Amino acid sequence: MTATRPLRTPPPARPARTGLLPWGLSAPLVVLLAVLFIWPVLLLMGLSFGEDGFTLEHYRRLLEVPLYRRVLGNTFLIAAMVTVLCVAFSYPVAYLLATVGERTRKILFVMVLLPFWTSALVRTAAWIVILQRNGILNSVLQSSGLTDDPIAFVYNLSGVLIGMTHVLMPFVVLPLYAAFRAIDASLVLAAQSLGASALSVARRVILPLTAPGVIAGATIVFMNAIGYYITPALMGGPGQTLISMLITQNINVDLNWGLAAALSVVLLVSTLVIFAAFQRAFGLDRLFAGGGGRGAAQPFGLQGRRSGGGWIAAAVGLVVLALLVAPIVLVFPMAASNSPYLQFPPPSYSLRWFANFFDDPKWIRSIWNSLKAASVAVPLSVAIGTAAAIGTSRLPARLRPWMETIFVLPMVVPVILLGVGLYYMLSPLGVLGSPYTLGLAQTALCAPYVFITVRAALKGFDPSLELAAMNLGAGWGTMFRRIMLPAIAPGIAAGAIFAFIQSFDDVVLALFLTNVRSRTLPRAMYEGVAHEIDPTINAASALIILFTILVLALNLIFTRRTRNA
Incomplete structure (x- = not known):
């Protein structure tokens, strides 16, 4: 009789909660915040005690x-x-x-x-x-x-x-x-x-x-x-x-x-x-x-x-x-007023202030500068914020609250401190006055919003799906692309919306990090309101409100389709 050796069943795979993967996923956001948030604030603290x-x-x-x-x-x-x-x-x-x-x-x-x-x-x-x-x-x-x-x-x-x-x-x-x-x-x-x-x-x-x-x-x-x-x-x-x-x-x-x-x-x-x-x-x-x-x-x-x-x-x-x-x-009837003064109700209606908005190079340039800044802030925030959320969820329980605290600090600390600190740090480097520099700085504000929304989405993700995929031989990258990413896509989309609105609405960083040529739409509006309320600002406000509603509607449609899929 020939003795047969029983087959050994490999142990089930477990989600990677220890080792280098959680730290590797969290590292980009840690580095970003260390360079663009913690270090500028520390420079301010040192400056307060004398140069x-x-x-x-x-x-x-x-x-x-x-x-x-x-x-x-x-x-x-x-x-x-x-x-x-x-x-x-x-x-x-x-x-x-x-x-x-x-x-x-x-x-x-x-x-x-x-x-x-x-x-x-x-x-x-x-x-x-x-x-x-x-x-x-x-x-x-x-x-x-x-x-x-x-x-x-x-x-x-x-x-x-x-x-x-x-x-x-x-x-x-x-x-x-x-x-x-x-x-x-x-x-x-x-x-x-x-x-x-x-x-x-x-x-x-x-x-x-x-x-x-x-x-x-x-x-x-x-x-x-x-x-x-x-x-x-x-x-x-x-x-x-x-x-x-x-x-x-x-x-x-x-x-x-x-x-x-x-x-x-x-x-x-x-x-x-x-x-x-x-x-x-x-x-x-x-x-x-x-x-x-x-x-x-x-x-x-x-x-x-x-x-x-x-x-x-x-x-x-x-x-x-x-x-x-x-x-x-x-805002809308005021934007459609024909009066050169701020009157309500408007004596007559026209689109003259909308036409003035699109004919004035100052406003058009400011829109493009805002979009350029967002083109840096939003993709970068989504990538590193999502990675940090996944990495933090796999850290040991005793370390997780500390990492979460670090990641949400930019949402807590007044943005005026970040603006002053970045201005002091970046001014000697000669990189101010670019909307892309502004976008990079805004990432420190936007990434925590992505982190929060994706962390919330991960709480509803079933870990058994990840275990099943990896037990069937899928690598972590394949599992993420085919299993986890579709499940948390609504959270990522919501985080991207948060990041975009945070970037497009930013005034304080723009005041410190841009100039007349690179100023964004919010900065141009702020300067107009601070000096004299030009009725064109009402047209700009109406357009921003309509754009915000459109973005939120698209996010709602995407979220519903993803959940029903």
């Missing part, structure tokens, strides 16, 4: 000079006021979204997301048109007899609060809505059955359960607000000077780089302290995913008819949504 030798003189001036102390106080006070306003206005909107039918919710979500995706510069310019002395709001008030003289709504504190709240409020609405949907409606029904009034239910049930969503949104808003530049610079007055504006003034006017660097360090440390405190208390996922937590067995909004207070909250939510959309909608 010729160590000194604390710049920090001493921040404490001793009343102007700097006042600006520091203004920055945190205005950021706190904007955060409170965003939370207050977001509650009725989130409640409304959580308590309507599915079809109505989709329409209302468009009203939230359209301003969220529309350029902040476009919205700021629209608010200036509405609020200025001869703007729409004053015209309505005077024509109705409510006021005799124009009211100063802009170029003061009210203008800054209105503009910044409008720009930043969606960051609270989205996580707060997720928190509402996570509330189990049975808790509300139980409280009502025990005799609790609507006010008691709101105070003792809804507010505590939605607190995580509020904290997540408020943290994002406050971190953005303390470093915000565009809206306060355009809609505020001398009394609303913020740290970011003082940094720019010390560079462009006073030529005091050391003091600008010290202000940058104060802004950086403040932001990182807030970010670290939130991450330690709640975790990084909560910051970007909202406060919803686990889904409820019976989602909020299915507990029955609204109370009287519920109807009031829903009505307030509709008014707030209308205010969110109003500046965007009003």
Whole structure:
């Protein structure tokens, strides 16, 4: 009898979670951020302690000079006021979204997301048109007899609060809505059955359960607000000077780089302290995913008819949504006005300002410069952001949060710091003034958005598909091309959309890294709004809004087709 040796079954392949592959996939984004983000910021920090030798003189001036102390106080006070306003206005909107039918919710979500995706510069310019002395709001008030003289709504504190709240409020609405949907409606029904009034239910049930969503949104808003530049610079007055504006003034006017660097360090440390405190208390996922937590067995909004207070909250939510959309909608009739002045309603309509936009070489050149910058930023961001997301998902669990933190830092640190740092680093190299240099710098801002969206897509990817492909002899590259890539394609497409809009909407980096010949469309619009609002800017704003809607529609169509395939 011949003995036969049993066949050995090879062990099943496992997704590569250790070894060099995860590090190799993550390395390009690490290198990019080290060169174009971390190093410029470190240069600023070093500059704040003196160029010729160590000194604390710049920090001493921040404490001793009343102007700097006042600006520091203004920055945190205005950021706190904007955060409170965003939370207050977001509650009725989130409640409304959580308590309507599915079809109505989709329409209302468009009203939230359209301003969220529309350029902040476009919205700021629209608010200036509405609020200025001869703007729409004053015209309505005077024509109705409510006021005799124009009211100063802009170029003061009210203008800054209105503009910044409008720009930043969606960051609270989205996580707060997720928190509402996570509330189990049975808790509300139980409280009502025990005799609790609507006010008691709101105070003792809804507010505590939605607190995580509020904290997540408020943290994002406050971190953005303390470093915000565009809206306060355009809609505020001398009394609303913020740290970011003082940094720019010390560079462009006073030529005091050391003091600008010290202000940058104060802004950086403040932001990182807030970010670290939130991450330690709640975790990084909560910051970007909202406060919803686990889904409820019976989602909020299915507990029955609204109370009287519920109807009031829903009505307030509709008014707030209308205010969110109003500046965007009003851009179109203003762009089609035939008047050389900003009048609403327009006395007559024509396409003269659109024709002026396409006939003026300044605007056409700025569009091409924006597209050139995006042609660098978007493909590079998609490639290295996707690779980093895949690589990070395969790192050991203890290392993954550290790598994720590094990758999302450009979304947290105020962009004014990156702009100043890159200007200081690149100026001696003679590479400024090129849209391609700008595009490379924008990659540091765009890649984290791709990383976040692809990481979210990977959480829905079934690892058994990867195991099956590799057990059948496919290499990792073949598996990625035929299995993983089709599965995460919607996430990559969404990341590309994020990257494109981030690049095309960038103003701050363009202000520091481009010149008159290489300025982008947002920079050209910013300069026009800062000096005198030419009606051509309304035409440019209308075109940007239409282009944004088109890009989002194409992304939605692509995502649906990919999911149905």
